[in-house]
Amino acid sequence: MAKSKTKAGGWGALISSFHFLKRESFLKGNKTLFRMNQPRGFDCPGCAWPDPKDASVTEFCENGVKALTYETTSKRATPEFFARHQVSEMRAWDDFTLENTGRLTHPMAYHAETDRYEPIGWDEAFTRIAGHLRSLASPDEAIFYTSGRTSNEAAFLYQLLGRLYGTNNFPDCSNMCHESSGVGMRESLATGKGTVSLEDFGKADAIFIFGQNPGTNHPRMLTELEKASRRGARIVSFNPLREAGLLNFTHPQNAADMIFGRSTPISTHYYQPRIGGDLAAVRAMTKAVLERAESDPALLDRAFIACHTHGFEEYRRMVRETSWDLLVDQCGLTRKQIEEAAEVYCRADRVICCWAMGLTQHRHGVANVQEIVNLLLLRGNIGRPGAGPCPVRGHSNVQGDRTVGITEEPDEAFLVRLEKEFGFPAPRRHGYATVAAIKAMAAGRARFFLGMGGNFASATPDSKLTWEALQRCDMTVHVSTHLNRSHVVHGKAALILPCLGRSEADLQAAGRQSVTVEDSMSMVHASTGTNRPASEHLKSEPAIVAGIGRKLFPGGPVDWEALVADYDRIRERIEAVIPGFEDYNARIRQPGGFQLRNPAAHREWKTANGRANFVVNPLPDLTVAPGRLRLMTLRSHNQYNTTIYDSGDRYRGITGERRVIFLHPTDMQERGLTAKSSVTIRSHAGDRRERLASGFRPVPYDLPRGCAAAYYPETNVLVGIDEVAVKSLTPMSKYIEVTLEVEG
Ligand SMILES: Nc1nc2c(c(=O)[nH]1)N[C@H]1C(S)=C(S)[C@@H](COP(=O)(O)OP(=O)(O)OC[C@H]3O[C@@H](n4cnc5c(=O)[nH]c(N)nc54)[C@H](O)[C@@H]3O)O[C@H]1N2
Ligand SMILES: Nc1nc2c(c(=O)[nH]1)N[C@H]1C(S)=C(S)[C@@H](COP(=O)(O)OP(=O)(O)OC[C@H]3O[C@@H](n4cnc5c(=O)[nH]c(N)nc54)[C@H](O)[C@@H]3O)O[C@H]1N2
Ligand SMILES: [Mo]
Secondary structure, three states: OOOOOOOOEEEHHHHHHHHHHHHHHOOOOOOOHHHHHHOOOOOOOOOOOOOOOOOOOOOOOOEEEEEHHHHHHEEEOOOOHHHEEEEEEEHHOOHHHHOOOEEEEOOOOEEEOEEEEEOOOHHHHHHHHHHHHHHOOOHEEEEEEOOOOOOOOOOOOOOHHHHHOOOOOOHHHHOOOOOOHHHHHHHHHOOOOOOHHHHHHHOEEEEEEEEOOOHHHHHHHHHHHHHHHHHOOOEEEOOOOHHHHHHEEOOOOOOOHHHOOEEEEEEEEOOOOOOOOOOHHHHHHHHHHHHHHHHHHHHHOOHHHHHHHEEEEHHHHHHHHHHHHHHHHHHHHHHHHHHHHHHHHHOOOEEEEEEEEEHOOOOOOHHHHHHHHHHHOOOOOOOOOOEEEEEEEOOOOOOHHHOOOOOOOHHHHHHHHHHHHEEEEEEEOOOOOOHHHHHHOOOOOEEEEEEEEOOOHHHHHOHHHHHHHHHHHEEEEEEEEEEOOHOOOOOOEEEEEEOOOOEEEEEOEEEEEEEEOOOOOOEEEEEEEOOOOOOOOOOOOHHHHHHHHHHHHHOOOOHHHHHHHOOOHHHHHHHHOOOEEEEEEEOOOOOOOOOOHHHHOOOOOOOOOOOEOOOOOOOOOOOOOOOOOEEEEEOOOOOOOOOOOOEEEHHHHHHHOOOEEOHHHHHHHOOOOOOOOOOEEEEOOOOOOOOEEEHHHHHEEOOOOOOEEEEOOOOHHHOOOEOOOOOOEOOOOOEEEEEEEEOO
């Protein structure tokens, strides 16, 4: 078995942090790190975990250090670099090599004759973009993608640009991420966001964590879990893998614990369901709760159910009619384990349920989320201190981007306010989400792609098809900080527009600007970069949008120049269009910012029936043909999505490689595989197209039989384009049916 770690943090985290600080030539005496997540500093460009009110000067984590050193690296991808390498050559490089060339320094345009990117002036770049957009037969032939690092200010201007132009084609990374949470919770509770805040973690008696690996992806969450564990709260993890960060934690900034090698146990209970088994597992828990309540009626919050909810009787009937055998068989846990988890749930007065990609990226991702809400509703665990649903977001401003209008399905009230504020007719037809955008480009129905951050080519499913789709476009444009796959798999014309990173000073006509972001718990706060920009030719994201806007709509209803001169003006317009941003400019100047009000957190239900809904969903069909495995694709400890910081995965005992597939030892034996074999993974999507990924080394691991895991984005070639979640259309990155073929 791979020697996975049983604890996170500690010296390993500290040593690794220093390694990255050194590797990226983080300057001596550089104070940048101490401005991260501070009231007057900038927000960590890593995850969306909130900053505590009393942030210590070292409110960062190992992976935050990686995210920051990645941005502040001394390496540069200059015009001289691009002159040395043809694009067809770079296309053969892996993702690490591409990004490791460092920060982009100049706007670059692709030249087909030389197969090279060559420098282009900003003005000329904006003119070309406007020219291409004008040449399209319909505004719906253009696609405006957003990744979740984009600030509120940039995102608001960006959606304004696209809607002025006439389309709602705003796919974003959220379509591949927490869309199932948003869709599920909106139907149940009329909010797409979690209802808990950081203080609630200090009050919960039990915290359930489904399908999330906080040790790697939200390391600062471990601080809250550590505190909760120390005061005796129960922490219950549901994860097919035993993840180090969910087992034990040593805070690298706690000197005594570091010196004496002490760690705090995190999970009091650890259950390893089969991949995709969570709906059955949670339903089995609600079945156990409902059965207990027959002899102990006080177990249910009957007053809450009666006054605040709808659909309880129907839900109870459905659960009663679902057999234990079916539930136990589908989730792969024993009835005893389920009863135990239900016991923890019933004994706790205040319960928080957290989740991330292990729940959302399934065909039944929306149902997974709704079942967790059903569980919470049974005992009134929402809208009171220490309790509630907590989808833990990914990108640092993915939630804010949605709040300020990045969505392919805008609601009517928003469009009406936008029209009134800016005096133009906004388009009504819903746009493409990510998967629809790929299909539209592949079919030639969309011919222009603009990416505001992110790495569309690597992050999306069905890589081969996605690459063909991008290459069919007349023009692809990327606003980026680093070279990535999306720049080398490009349209007939292609531009790279280099932008400032979060840690860099953003100087505009009115002086240094701050942007704002919204974290996982709806806190909106300012982020002010202070570093010298990586190159004098960089522009901020808002300035780039404004540059395009000026060329595309000269004399139009928006004074782009004035808005970008002083971001307070952008915030004034956000305030006018989006409810909840009253006194925006004043409130972000208070330390810590302000929290957007979530009615569901106050037991105000804005659903059509005015109640919180128990939603009944059928169990999915999770049978796989004999010999097949269920493969989940996940993140190593050394990557940020498609950005690979380094090979290896310390917590899972992997060094120096990424093309590994984690398997149950018996599954390996049955296939005659050893840790020295090399296998090709073949996926079996519904459309029966051939999808292969080769050169993977099997690694024996502690996970259930029939389950397998490998890293993203190397395995995105295996995700079929039509393998998406019901209702949210999120690609099923955690459930790919595969077989293995021995190579050589
Ligand atoms: N350092 C770092 N931080 C990050 C990111 C990063 O790449 N690097 N990415 C950011 C982004 S955009 C996001 S969305 C988040 C992602 O944060 P996570 O959701 O934690 O990321 P994944 O690596 O996809 O891990 C999913 C977890 O779900 C488990 N899992 C998989 N399938 C199932 C299942 O069927 N049931 C259950 N119960 N568990 C399952 C896996 O074993 C794994 O522990 O992190 C954010 N933060
Ligand atoms: N198989 C599989 N696929 C997945 C997932 C999975 O678990 N499995 N997870 C999905 C999830 S949860 C997500 S969120 C998506 C992520 O999808 P994306 O958000 O599209 O991808 P990232 O890898 O985060 O984007 C990295 C690029 O962003 C650029 N960048 C970095 N910082 C900045 C900045 O400040 N400004 C700008 N303009 N650009 C910047 C850099 O050029 C870098 O190359 O991937 C999804 N794809
Ligand atoms: Mo994400």
